[in-house]
Amino acid sequence: MKRKLGVIVSSLTLTSMVLSACSGSTPTQAPAETKTPATQNTPAPADTTKPADTPKPAATGGKVEIFSWWTGAGEEAGLQGLIKLFKEKHPGIELINAAVAGGAGTNAKAVLASRMQGGDPPSAFQVHGGAELNTGWVAAGKVSPLNDLYDQEGWKSKFPKDLIDMVSKDGSIYSVPVNIHRGNVIFYNKKILDSNGLKAPTTFDEFFATADALKAKGITPLALGDKEPWTATMLFENILLGKLGPDNYNKLWTGEIAFDDPKVKESLEAFKKMLTYINKDHAARNWQDAAQLVAKGEAAMNVMGDWAKGYFTTDLNLKPNEDFGWITTPDTSGDFMVITDTFALPKDSKDQASAKEWLKVLGSAEGQDVFNPLKGSIPARIDADISKYDVYGKSTIEDFKKSKLTPSLAHGSAAIEGFATQANQIINIFVTQGNVDQALKTLKQAAEANGIKK
Numbered sequence: 001m002k003r004k005l006g007v008i009v010s011s012l013t014l015t016s017m018v019l020s021a022c023s024g025s026t027p028t029q030a031p032a033e034t035k036t037p038a039t040q041n042t043p044a045p046a047d048t049t050k051p052a053d054t055p056k057p058a059a060t061g062g063k064v065e066i067f068s069w070w071t072g073a074g075e076e077a078g079l080q081g082l083i084k085l086f087k088e089k090h091p092g093i094e095l096i097n098a099a100v101a102g103g104a105g106t107n108a109k110a111v112l113a114s115r116m117q118g119g120d121p122p123s124a125f126q127v128h129g130g131a132e133l134n135t136g137w138v139a140a141g142k143v144s145p146l147n148d149l150y151d152q153e154g155w156k157s158k159f160p161k162d163l164i165d166m167v168s169k170d171g172s173i174y175s176v177p178v179n180i181h182r183g184n185v186i187f188y189n190k191k192i193l194d195s196n197g198l199k200a201p202t203t204f205d206e207f208f209a210t211a212d213a214l215k216a217k218g219i220t221p222l223a224l225g226d227k228e229p230w231t232a233t234m235l236f237e238n239i240l241l242g243k244l245g246p247d248n249y250n251k252l253w254t255g256e257i258a259f260d261d262p263k264v265k266e267s268l269e270a271f272k273k274m275l276t277y278i279n280k281d282h283a284a285r286n287w288q289d290a291a292q293l294v295a296k297g298e299a300a301m302n303v304m305g306d307w308a309k310g311y312f313t314t315d316l317n318l319k320p321n322e323d324f325g326w327i328t329t330p331d332t333s334g335d336f337m338v339i340t341d342t343f344a345l346p347k348d349s350k351d352q353a354s355a356k357e358w359l360k361v362l363g364s365a366e367g368q369d370v371f372n373p374l375k376g377s378i379p380a381r382i383d384a385d386i387s388k389y390d391v392y393g394k395s396t397i398e399d400f401k402k403s404k405l406t407p408s409l410a411h412g413s414a415a416i417e418g419f420a421t422q423a424n425q426i427i428n429i430f431v432t433q434g435n436v437d438q439a440l441k442t443l444k445q446a447a448e449a450n451g452i453k454k
């Protein structure tokens with residue numbers, strides 16, 4: 001079955017992502033450029049350029065070095081699927097997997113920056129659509145436009161227009177999206193909730209009532225693994241979304257709503273309360289270790305992007321709706337926190353022809369349908385084969401079409417990298433100290449310092 005993405009998606013959507021994505025000049029400095037609001041969330045008009053008539057033979061003797069942070073459980077299987085497909089199609093091209101471990105690019109981003117600066121770029125690198133790409137690598141002039149490739153492959157009508165906008169600046173397209181992850185999800189241990197007569201919480205009130213009931217039974221309500229601080233930032237951004245709603249959440253990134261807004265304060269207070277329900281050893285765990293607490297029945301719930309779903313089904317062989325369930329984070333049922341993994345082509349990399357073959361594989365329907373069922377994400381393309389996705393994937397594909405879309409701060413789309421880094425530090429301090437006023441003040445200062453203003 002084919003699906004059409006983006007037709008029904010609401011109108012306040014990736015516009016804000018695009019707006020925030022288009023302010024910036026270097027990866028660490030905030031600029032004030034703005035862009036005409038994007039159009040509706042509908043697929044781009046059909047492409048008139050036909051793909052090449054006869055397939056070209058695979059290049060031989062080439063070499064590609066693929067840079068990502070997909071190593072280990074929950075991360076690697078999808079990448080390996082793409083690599084296998086690439087090797088089948090291009091036996092003559094040597095592929096080097098240069099992945100650097102660490103969730104959300106914790107270590108990879110620094111390694112990439114030093115390689116790019118040192119004149120040793122990989123052939124293609126993982127980068128989130130939105131600010132991370134546009135105010136980072138595009139503004140720094142480090143990546144090649146890919147319009148020709150999009151024309152040649154007929155991609156302009158195969159990806160939702162808003163997604164193309166997220167990876168574009170001033171009319172040029174700079175990367176190829178391989179997936180869409182959802183960030184505002186609670187994964188829960190179904191047996192724990194069922195056997196205690198509890199329903200998955202949909203609101204903040206329900207969340208705290210459920211958490212109290214679990215705590216009273218000696219069960220850890222919420223698993224957190226913030227050894228890498230982005231996981232706590234993710235929890236916080238989902239609380240912001242629930243408390244502010246999607247329209248106002250999006251205004252945080254354009255500076256129309258400031259970080260000392262009463263709703264941000266309320267969010268921090270809710271966050272502080274949530275932190276009273278987490279596992280004691282949270283600071284020693286990474287995201288997989290936290291998700292594992294839920295898998296093993298040692299904690300009830302975990303707020304995580306749906307790469308945790310890939311980890312559960314691909315690595316731990318758990319069954320959706322039997323071993324684990326899912327629900328959107330409190331008060332965000334009509335919203336979709338978008339995280340999109342894309343690959344870009346460094347301007348001065350060697351063997352751009354072979355690198356483009358890699359991009360073609362990950363931008364193809366075949367590639368996306370190999371990668372995403374393993375990774376837990378949904379395809380970025382609108383013509384993927386929905387029968388390849390499990391019940392979680394199918395429902396997420398449907399949700400994406402009808403939800404309000406919001407960009408993730410923790411995963412690079414919402415704001416310039418400099419702010420995201422400072423926010424991680426501020427949230428990390430907040431998790432240990434719980435000082436609401438201090439967090440409000442420092443978030444506001446960080447936003448101003450990074451040019452996030454009206």
Ligand code: GAL
Pocket residue numbers: 069070075102103104105181305307339340341411
């Ligand atoms: C995100 C990325 C996902 C997943 C996750 C955990 O930033 O978009 O694909 O890898 O980090 O590492």
